[in-house]
Amino acid sequence: MEVPAIFTEAEFYQQNFDPQEYLKEFYSMSSSREGARAFMMQNLRILHKMFSSTDWNCWELEKWLKNKAGAFNWEPVVKYFYELEGYREKWAKKQEKLRKKVKQVLKCDVTKAKPMGPMSPPPADCIISMLCLEGACKELATFCSALRNISTLLKPGGHLVTVTALGDTYYTSNKQAFSCLCLQKQEVEEAMVAAGFEVKFSEVQPYMVDDDHVDVRGVPLPMWTMWSVGL
Numbered sequence: 293m294e295v296p297a298i299f300t301e302a303e304f305y306q307q308n309f310d311p312q313e314y315l316k317e318f319y320s321m322s323s324s325r326e327g328a329r330a331f332m333m334q335n336l337r338i339l340h341k342m343f344s345s346t347d348w349n350c351w352e353l354e355k356w357l358k359n360k361a362g363a364f365n366w367e368p369v370v371k372y373f374y375e376l377e378g379y380r381e382k383w384a385k386k387q388e389k390l391r392k393k394v395k396q397v398l399k400c401d402v403t404k405a406k407p408m409g410p411m412s413p414p415p416a417d418c419i420i421s422m423l424c425l426e427g428a429c430k431e432l433a434t435f436c437s438a439l440r441n442i443s444t445l446l447k448p449g450g451h452l453v454t455v456t457a458l459g460d461t462y463y464t465s466n467k468q469a470f471s472c473l474c475l476q477k478q479e480v481e482e483a484m485v486a487a488g489f490e491v492k493f494s495e496v497q498p499y500m501v502d503d504d505h506v507d508v509r510g511v512p513l514p515m516w517t518m519w520s521v522g523l
């Protein structure tokens with residue numbers, strides 16, 4: 293076969309490209325098409341590696357949602373949650389319902405003006421962010437702009453519910469230290485207001501450290517705070 297005389301553009305594809313034949317030739321994994329088979333498998337391995345090394349969090353959640361082997365066992369947490377709701381004995385049914393409710397798992401970077409990328413989901417009634425912002429933001433100014441970035445994902449009047457560590461400079465996991473922006477209650481409150489939120493509820497509670505997983509230098513007592521704020 294010869295090189296086409298002119299470049300085969302969209303219209304040429306509309307008239308001449310047969311997807312069924314193409315798929316048979318390149319994706320049938322037939323032994324008579326060894327080169328195509330090896331090429332496809334190699335591409336899939338690269339894609340798998342790329343996605344699993346960049347999106348560990350999403351991958352972990354997907355495993356649980358699809359009830360796959362090796363998924364984290366959330367059973368004790370789910371049971372405790374439904375105990376609070378008064379449905380402890382129905383936890384298994386509720387867990388299944390919860391799995392089905394999740395429509396999509398998307399990556400998010402709070403430091404970006406569009407945290408979910410150019411294809412943002414529809415504005416939300418409520419966003420929950422747990423112990424993320426202080427780990428994602430190196431400085432108070434970044435923390436403030438991260439709050440503004442998140443606010444773009446909310447409907448007018450929507451709520452941000454967040455748990456923030458106060459007075460912490462790092463935490464450890466799997467023998468690795470991760471930085472934490474050391475924040476005080478007033479700084480968090482001011483950042484919320486500067487980002488256009490109105491603080492509806494906040495509660496500061498002590499975190500009883502019984503191991504060396506967190507370091508607290510900023511305050512005499514380790515504190516965690518929870519906020520519910522509306523736009």
Ligand SMILES: C[S@@+](CC[C@H](N)C(=O)[O-])C[C@H]1O[C@@H](n2cnc3c(N)ncnc32)[C@H](O)[C@@H]1O
Nearest residue numbers: 349400401402403421422423424425427428429
């Ligand atoms: C201490 S973990 C908190 C995990 C969990 N939300 C919880 O409540 O235990 C910090 C999380 O922040 C996420 N993170 C770090 N930088 C981020 C960023 N720029 N945007 C969004 N999330 C980020 C990390 O991937 C990690 O899952």
